[in-house]
Amino acid sequence: MPLRNLLREPLRKFKPYTVGKSIDDVRREYGLIGRIAKLASNENPLGSSPLAVVAMRRAVEDVSLYPDDSARDYRAKIAARYAVAPENVFAASGSVEVLELLAVAFLEPGDVVVSSEKTFAMYALAAEKAGAEFRAAPMTDGGFRYDLEAMARLLDPMVKLVFLANPTNPTGTWFTAAEFDRFIERVPADTLVVYDSAYEEYASVGDLPDPMIHFRAGRRILLLRTLSKAYGLAGIRIGYAVGPEEIIQGLMMVRTPFNTSLVAQAGALAALDDVDFLRRSREHSDRELAFLREGLAGLPVTIPPSQTNFIFIDTGKKAGWLFEELQRVGIIVRPVGGRAIRVSSGLREDNERFVEHFRRLVLQPGAEA
Numbered sequence: 001m002p003l004r005n006l007l008r009e010p011l012r013k014f015k016p017y018t019v020g021k022s023i024d025d026v027r028r029e030y031g032l033i034g035r036i037a038k039l040a041s042n043e044n045p046l047g048s049s050p051l052a053v054v055a056m057r058r059a060v061e062d063v064s065l066y067p068d069d070s071a072r073d074y075r076a077k078i079a080a081r082y083a084v085a086p087e088n089v090f091a092a093s094g095s096v097e098v099l100e101l102l103a104v105a106f107l108e109p110g111d112v113v114v115s116s117e118k119t120f121a122m123y124a125l126a127a128e129k130a131g132a133e134f135r136a137a138p139m140t141d142g143g144f145r146y147d148l149e150a151m152a153r154l155l156d157p158m159v160k161l162v163f164l165a166n167p168t169n170p171t172g173t174w175f176t177a178a179e180f181d182r183f184i185e186r187v188p189a190d191t192l193v194v195y196d197s198a199y200e201e202y203a204s205v206g207d208l209p210d211p212m213i214h215f216r217a218g219r220r221i222l223l224l225r226t227l228s229k230a231y232g233l234a235g236i237r238i239g240y241a242v243g244p245e246e247i248i249q250g251l252m253m254v255r256t257p258f259n260t261s262l263v264a265q266a267g268a269l270a271a272l273d274d275v276d277f278l279r280r281s282r283e284h285s286d287r288e289l290a291f292l293r294e295g296l297a298g299l300p301v302t303i304p305p306s307q308t309n310f311i312f313i314d315t316g317k318k319a320g321w322l323f324e325e326l327q328r329v330g331i332i333v334r335p336v337g338g339r340a341i342r343v344s345s346g347l348r349e350d351n352e353r354f355v356e357h358f359r360r361l362v363l364q365p366g367a368e369a
Helices: 023-029 052-060 072-082 095-106 119-132 148-152 177-186 209-214 247-256 262-271 277-296 319-328 347-364
Strands: 090-094 112-115 134-136 161-166 192-196 223-226 239-242 312-315 342-345
Touching: 023 161, 023 177, 023 319, 052 262, 072 090, 072 239, 072 262, 090 095, 090 342, 095 119, 095 161, 095 192, 095 239, 112 119, 112 148, 112 262, 119 161, 148 177, 192 209, 209 223, 223 262, 277 347, 319 342, 319 347
Parallel strands: 112 134, 112 161, 161 192, 192 223
Antiparallel strands: 090 239, 223 239, 312 342
16 A cells, blocks of 8 residues: 655645756766856855955854854844844845745745746745745736736735845846835735845846835835845855834744854854945946846847846747756856846856857857757
């Protein structure tokens, strides 16, 4: 007699999030020697905040001890930055942890989550794990930009969570403060709007929304931030959420104790003060994205505007084929659709190699279309 399946019903056909290929994976798979250009995961090519590195080295001396479970100093620093109480701040092991915990704490079968197509895959996956329905609005402006009007039309009393990424991943586009204000007016008061701004440090436009305005007006808004990108701390997994106290309490109920490590807390506290590294990271990204755009000019591809540290390329070729061919020469990118790839703003030598080989592949006679 076969054993019964103990896995929860929503997970029986579930396909987990696929992370990007690592440098070691590609080196082993293709037998490569020499430098691998990793342009797939939107990591900071300048490394980590120097202030954070110093603080983390000091913290390593104490890793025999458990961290502060409440992350008191870290939460206090975030609270001061946003002029809120520490009770409005959740210390997270990367902003993705918050997405997972929101599903655990607040979603039940029959609930509905609303977001956009071509956005961060974890929004749909979090809903799916909880057995909730995920509704995705089509994008506008050639299929690259959030359509908040279309998203508003999906709202009804069954919608418990709305996930918004601004700027969004993987297309790099953004919506404006005026668009967001109009959207919030149509969101029911008891629906939670999750505003994920993982890439805001790279944005230079002046019309991005300030979700805290609506939070202070009493709306259910949860702001998500990460230190993985511009601060260069992807490897220690640290981020935070700011929002209504009852939402933060719900996250605290379902989190794992000591969810942020001693080293991560120390690194984050120092990184948040490293304005010089943040400036250099932004300048590098602006310069290298401009280099990539210039290098790809004239090709039969579409690259929407980006306010992140990556570009989205609608290549006209099979993304899987391009992904494999670029890996053969030691370049890792992220396939994000049938014919699209995402490319991070790497070091100049890596970007030069990408441009050279990508141009060759796209213009290659008989290349897979």
